[in-house]
Amino acid sequence: MSILLLLVPISLVLLGIAIGAFVWAVRRGQFDDLDTPAIDILRDDPLPAPRNDVSEEPRDAD
Amino acid sequence: MDAALPLRKARPAEIGACHHCGEALTPDAVRESNRAFCCHGCAAASTWIREAALGDYYNLRTSPAGRVQADAADFGAWDRDVVLAEHSRVVPGGREITVLTDAMRCAACAWLIDRALRRQAGVLDAGANAVTGRVVVAWDPQRVALSTLMQRLAALGYRPWLATGEAREQAQRRERRRWLLRLGVAGLGAIQAMMFAEALYLDTAQQMPVATRDFFRWITFLVSTPVVFFSGWPFLEGMWRELRGRRLGMDTLIAGSTLLAYFASFVETLRGGTHVWYDAAVMFVLLLLVARMFEQRARGIASAQIDALARARPALALRERHDGSVEQVPLGDIARDDVLRIAAGEAVPADGVLLDHAASFDEALITGESTPVRREAGEPALAGSICREASARLRVVRTGADTRLSQLTRLVEQAQSTRPQLARAAERVAGGFVVALLLCAVATFAWWHVHEPARALEVTLALLVVSCPCALSLAIPSALTTAHGALARIGVLGVREDALSALARVDRVVLDKTGTLSNGRPQLDSVATFEGMAPSAALSIAAALERGSMHPLAQAFAHVEDELIAHGVHAVAGSGIEGDVDGARWRLGRADFAGSRADDGALWLGDGTRAFARITVRETMRDDARDAIIALRDAGVAVELCSGDSVNAVANFARQVGIETFHARQTPEQKLARVRAAQSGGEVVAMVGDGLNDAPVLAGADVSLAMAEGAALAQRAADFVVTSPSLLRVPQAIVLARRTQRIVRQNLAWALGYNVLAIPLAAMGHVTPWIAALGMAGSSLLVTLNALRLGRRERNERRAA
Numbered sequence: 001m002s003i004l005l006l007l008v009p010i011s012l013v014l015l016g017i018a019i020g021a022f023v024w025a026v027r028r029g030q031f032d033d034l035d036t037p038a039i040d041i042l043r044d045d046p047l048p049a050p051r052n053d054v055s056e057e058p059r060d061a062d
Numbered sequence: 063m064d065a066a067l068p069l070r071k072a073r074p075a076e077i078g079a080c081h082h083c084g085e086a087l088t089p090d091a092v093r094e095s096n097r098a099f100c101c102h103g104c105a106a107a108s109t110w111i112r113e114a115a116l117g118d119y120y121n122l123r124t125s126p127a128g129r130v131q132a133d134a135a136d137f138g139a140w141d142r143d144v145v146l147a148e149h150s151r152v153v154p155g156g157r158e159i160t161v162l163t164d165a166m167r168c169a170a171c172a173w174l175i176d177r178a179l180r181r182q183a184g185v186l187d188a189g190a191n192a193v194t195g196r197v198v199v200a201w202d203p204q205r206v207a208l209s210t211l212m213q214r215l216a217a218l219g220y221r222p223w224l225a226t227g228e229a230r231e232q233a234q235r236r237e238r239r240r241w242l243l244r245l246g247v248a249g250l251g252a253i254q255a256m257m258f259a260e261a262l263y264l265d266t267a268q269q270m271p272v273a274t275r276d277f278f279r280w281i282t283f284l285v286s287t288p289v290v291f292f293s294g295w296p297f298l299e300g301m302w303r304e305l306r307g308r309r310l311g312m313d314t315l316i317a318g319s320t321l322l323a324y325f326a327s328f329v330e331t332l333r334g335g336t337h338v339w340y341d342a343a344v345m346f347v348l349l350l351l352v353a354r355m356f357e358q359r360a361r362g363i364a365s366a367q368i369d370a371l372a373r374a375r376p377a378l379a380l381r382e383r384h385d386g387s388v389e390q391v392p393l394g395d396i397a398r399d400d401v402l403r404i405a406a407g408e409a410v411p412a413d414g415v416l417l418d419h420a421a422s423f424d425e426a427l428i429t430g431e432s433t434p435v436r437r438e439a440g441e442p443a444l445a446g447s448i449c450r451e452a453s454a455r456l457r458v459v460r461t462g463a464d465t466r467l468s469q470l471t472r473l474v475e476q477a478q479s480t481r482p483q484l485a486r487a488a489e490r491v492a493g494g495f496v497v498a499l500l501l502c503a504v505a506t507f508a509w510w511h512v513h514e515p516a517r518a519l520e521v522t523l524a525l526l527v528v529s530c531p532c533a534l535s536l537a538i539p540s541a542l543t544t545a546h547g548a549l550a551r552i553g554v555l556g557v558r559e560d561a562l563s564a565l566a567r568v569d570r571v572v573l574d575k576t577g578t579l580s581n582g583r584p585q586l587d588s589v590a591t592f593e594g595m596a597p598s599a600a601l602s603i604a605a606a607l608e609r610g611s612m613h614p615l616a617q618a619f620a621h622v623e624d625e626l627i628a629h630g631v632h633a634v635a636g637s638g639i640e641g642d643v644d645g646a647r648w649r650l651g652r653a654d655f656a657g658s659r660a661d662d663g664a665l666w667l668g669d670g671t672r673a674f675a676r677i678t679v680r681e682t683m684r685d686d687a688r689d690a691i692i693a694l695r696d697a698g699v700a701v702e703l704c705s706g707d708s709v710n711a712v713a714n715f716a717r718q719v720g721i722e723t724f725h726a727r728q729t730p731e732q733k734l735a736r737v738r739a740a741q742s743g744g745e746v747v748a749m750v751g752d753g754l755n756d757a758p759v760l761a762g763a764d765v766s767l768a769m770a771e772g773a774a775l776a777q778r779a780a781d782f783v784v785t786s787p788s789l790l791r792v793p794q795a796i797v798l799a800r801r802t803q804r805i806v807r808q809n810l811a812w813a814l815g816y817n818v819l820a821i822p823l824a825a826m827g828h829v830t831p832w833i834a835a836l837g838m839a840g841s842s843l844l845v846t847l848n849a850l851r852l853g854r855r856e857r858n859e860r861r862a863a
Contacts, residue, residue, distance in 0.1 A: 004274065008258075008281055015254050015285070022246040026239050033191040038169065 082108045083219065084126025103130030107218050116177050123170035130219035137209035137216075139378050140224070144392040146208070149224050151232075156186050156202035160231040161222040163215065166192045171220070178218060182211060196231075197222065241355060248293035248351050251285050252344040258282040259341035272334065279331040279338050286340040290324050294347040296354065310497055319526050320346050326519060337520055342834065349842050379411040380404070382455075393462075400458045404449045412445050413465045414456035421454035423447040499526070499821075506825045517827060525824040528834035537809035540849035545802040548853045553786025554767070554795045561781030564765040565799035567746045571694055571792070572737060572759070574751040575705035575712060578769055579719055579789070580681035586618050587678040600675035602626050603643050604667050607650045618679050638665075680714060686790045687719045693793035697800075700745075704733045704759075733759045750784075750792055767792060802852055809845045816841045 025031065080100035092099040099105035107130045111119055139145060150159035166172060172190035175197055179188035184206030190197045197220075199211060215222045225231050258278050265275070291298070297320065300313025320343045327338035378390045380403040388403060396402070396412050404410055410423070420438045424447060437443055443456050445465040460466075503522050510518035546556045556562060573579055589597045605619040606626040628648075631641030638651010649670050653659040656666035657673025667675040684690075694701050703724035705712045712726035725736065737759055740747050749763035760766035760780050768780035784791050820837060823829050829837070 004277070008277075011254065011257075012281070012285075015250060018250050019247060022250065023243060026242050026246065029189075029239075031242050032235070032238070033172070033189065 079126075080104050081120075082127055083130065101130065103217075103219070106130070110217065111174065111178075114178065114181055116174060119170055119174045122173060123168055127171065127219050130217070137212040137222075139376075139390075140212060141207050141209050142378060142390065144390065145224075145378060146203070148392050148394065150208075153186070153200050156184075156200055156204075158187075158198060158200040159208065160196055160198050160225045161212070161215075162195055162225050163197060163220040163222050166190065166195055166220060168192060174218065175215065175220060178214060179211060182206060182214060185211065196225065244293040244295070245351050245355055248289050248344070248348040251289040251293070252341075252348040255282050255286045255289065255344045256341050258285065259338075262338070276331070276334065279327075279340075282338065282340045283328060283331055286324065286344045289344045289347055290320055293351055294320055297347070297350065310500075315499070316346070316350055319343075322526065323523060326523060336516075337830075339523055342523075345839050349839055352846070376409040376411050396458055396461050398458055398461065401455060402458060403453060403455055404443075405453045406449055408449055410443050410445050410447050410449060410456070412458045412462070413460040414443050414458045416441055416443050417455040417457055419454075422450045424450055502821070502825065510827070514827075520830070521824070521827045524827075524829045524834040525821065528820045528824045528829055528837050537813050537845050537849075538806055540846045541802050541806045541809060541852065544849045544852040545798060548798060549782075549795055552791055552794055553784060553788070554791050555783045556781070561765045562799050562802060564746060564781070565748065565796055566803040568699055568748040568765060568796055568799075570700040570702065570740050570745045571748045571750060572702050572704050572733070572740075572763065573721070574749075574759075575681070575703060575707060575715055578684075578750050579687045579703070579715065580683055585680055585682045587680040589678075590676045591674060592676075593672060593674050595674045597675070600667055600677070603648055604650050604665075604675070604677060606643050607631060607639050607641050607648060680711070683715070683718055684787070684789050686788050690789035690793055691720050693790060694796070697793055697796055699748075699793075699796065702736075704728050704736060730759060734762045737763050748792075748796075750789075751780075767795070798852070805848055805852060809848055812848075813841065813845060 081097040082099055082104035092102055092105040094105055094109070097108065099108060104127075107127075111117060140149075146157060146159075150157040152158075166175070169192050172192040175190035176188050179185050179197075179199055182201075184202045184204075186200040186202060188197070188199050197215070199208075201208065201211060212222050258281050262270075262275065262278055262282075294317065297313050297317040301317035304310065304314050323339040323343040323346070327340045327343070329335070330338050376393070379393055379396055380388050381391045381396065382388055382401040382403060393411050401417065402411065402414065416437050416439050418439055420436060421443075422436045423443055424435075435447075442459070443449075443454065445460075503526055506525050507518050507522040510521050542562060545562060549556055586601075589600060591597050591600050601619070603626060606628040608619040626643055628641040628643045631639055638649060638655045640647070640649045642648070647669060648667065649656040650665065650667050653662055653664070653666045653673065653676075656670070657668030658671055659666070659673055665677040665679060666673050667677065691701055701721050701723070703712065703716050703719075703721045705715075705724070705726055706728055707715075707726060709726040712724050716722070716724040725732075728736070737747050737749060741764065746764045749759050749766045751760055751766070751768060760768060765782070766780040767782040767784055769784050782795065784795075816837070820829070820834075824834060
């Protein structure tokens with residue numbers, strides 16, 4: 001049963017890490033908006049993202 | 063005689079809808095390559111989106127964008143330091159501000175705003191949230207002015223408004239995050255505690271060495287402590303509040319049971335007793351926290367989306383110094399007896415008394431009255447009203463939270479925060495239940511203490527846990543919350559929570575015509591000509607006359623293409639317009655004015671003595687008005703049309719949309735009387751209006767729905783605000799409300815039945831605390847899942863549609 005003395009602390013450490021990660025994520029605002037990011041990944045920005053008001057490369061998506 | 067057949071075909075459905083905002087196109091639509099737009103604002107927005115390679119927006123969106131207002135507002139004042147100080151905060155490399163916008167309809171809008179803002183040089187970060195309608199922008203004031211960014215937003219159709227101050231926004235965000243943290247800690251901790259507890263439960267033959275057992279108990283104690291005290295804090299706080307108010311409520315029972323389980327386990331751990339119940343305590347906290355979270359989220363979304371107060375606040379106020387010069391001050395600095403100057407088109411920052419001369423104010427936000435009100439010097443001007451025409455001076459009487467606007471907003475907030483009557487009733491029942499239960503627990507404890515002292519504590523605890531009426535208390539809120547969430551997704555915002563049960567019982571719907579069944583845009587119906595005039599010629603002349611006037615009917619003629627130009631057009635109040643076309647004098651208007659005939663409600667073209675053409679104009683029906691009426695009838699609801707318009711117009715319209723019962727020439731009082739009459743006949747009446755002239759009827763009906771084009775605060779007087787342009791949402795909402803009612807009944811039956819069965823069993827000692835916790839949790843879960851069905855099926859229906 002002495003293996004418990006190793007396993008239980010490990011599980012506690014993992015729990016601590018999980019809670020820490022969760023706290024970090026909440027503080028960083030990861031859960032503030034659950035709808036928009038879902039469609040973020042559907043399309044990528046064209047890589048040379050124009051930084052100006054009007055881009056020089058009109059790329060029609062349709 | 064009906065010579066204008068092509069016009070009849072010119073229905074919006076056939077012309078098409080604006081590529082950007084999806085509004086039905088008027089014939090003067092802007093056309094660019096193969097796309098058509100309702101206005102230049104939309105066309106410009108769409109061009110920009112495509113040129114910025116953001117055309118994916120049109121593929122991603124699930125609902126059309128809002129119409130782009132051509133008259134872009136001036137955001138120059140937002141660049142001033144005083145505004146930035148109040149509304150933004152310093153972040154590394156620049157500043158950050160939260161603005162509101164009401165035009166975000168779906169996640170794709172948020173996607174577009176994110177991308178559009180990030181393209182601008184000097185923007186550090188941008189995040190839009192379609193659910194709360196908020197956009198957070200971080201920018202470098204050295205490189206780009208805030209007003210430029212806001213102009214960009216407005217040009218895309220998302221007119222920004224200043225939120226009610228950065229401090230409040232931050233506080234709301236912190237509150238939301240704290241709840242999430244509590245939930246996360248409860249979830250992670252409870253699962254771990256359950257794992258350890260499981261090890262103890264599986265030791266059925268009591269073979270585990272005492273040292274190992276105690277080790278597990280102490281570990282479980284360690285893990286469950288933060289769950290009980292950090293995650294469960296809202297309940298502990300609630301219990302404290304209830305005890306101080308000398309009443310017993312849900313929180314007392316929840317916190318009481320949790321603390322009892324926790325401390326009893328602690329005592330057992332210390333003295334090496336037979337059982338611990340940490341798992342019951344933590345599961346209890348977790349499940350109830352989830353339920354609370356649901357409730358809060360829906361409420362937060364509903365109130366965030368219609369934040370009327372934010373729009374009524376100008377960025378800055380112009381204050382007169384004693385020497386007569388003017389300074390710009392933030393709203394917080396305004397004090398009583400200050401003299402303020404308000405430019406034309408600006409919002410009034412505080413309640414005051416007009417000085418010098420009369421001015422007219424648009425009080426739509428406060429009273430719902432859309433026409434400006436004229437105020438003489440010495441009369442009050444209200445904060446939130448918009449100064450029209452000329453600028454005004456006023457002496458401040460009330461500021462900040464004392465203004466009429468703030469009072470109104472508070473009233474609405476109060477109404478929103480009061481819990482629905484149904485939920486309150488359940489809470490009262492639960493309150494009585496708590497008392498009965500506590501007595502029952504004491505009796506059980508006493509009985510067992512006499513007969514079998516060793517099990518007394520365990521049985522009492524099992525009784526308390528198994529019977530906790532959390533399923534009972536969850537039954538209604540979980541269903542209501544899910545229903546409100548589902549409604550919000552289809553574009554019906556519940557303002558008053560009570561209204562859902564009234565909506566479910568509706569058996570008569572009274573509809574207003576203008577703005578509800580129709581979209582308020584006039585359209586040519588028929589042209590009849592006399593004296594040998596060709597219909598096309600008559601239309602050309604009429605169009606030329608109308609083009610020179612600002613008459614609302616002018617829209618109906620906007621698509622008639624010809625080169626005729628009218629000169630010297632002037633309007634004759636209450637009669638029509640008059641002007642020279644091709645060297646002849648023409649009159650367009652009432653029959654007696656244009657052609658000296660008896661007025662019949664149609665538009666006549668003539669020279670003052672002879673009539674040449676009779677033109678009828680009708681309102682365009684909302685695209686799906688017909689379907690909505692059919693759906694309402696299918697739901698077994700009687701439909702009736704009440705309008706202030708003339709008999710002919712109303713009868714025509716009623717025939718078009720398929721309504722048999724209609725009443726024309728109705729004043730608001732008469733409409734209200736009709737509603738009252740139906741109510742006294744035992745019917746539950748729903749009123750659908752646009753929230754302006756229908757305000758008294760909306761208030762008098764059992765349940766009221768306002769179409770979103772109405773005024774903000776008038777909308778808040780209604781029970782539901784329909785933000786979707788589709789009238790089909792009304793029958794859908796009624797069906798959903800009925801389903802909600804059914805689910806509430808199922809939930810209540812289950813929760814009551816469960817308690818009635820479980821309590822005697824527990825009192826007799828047949829239930830161990832962990833089975834009790836399992837039963838309680840399972841019962842709560844069942845009730846919650848049952849409620850969640852409301853949201854899910856609605857989504858499927860939408861997808862199928």
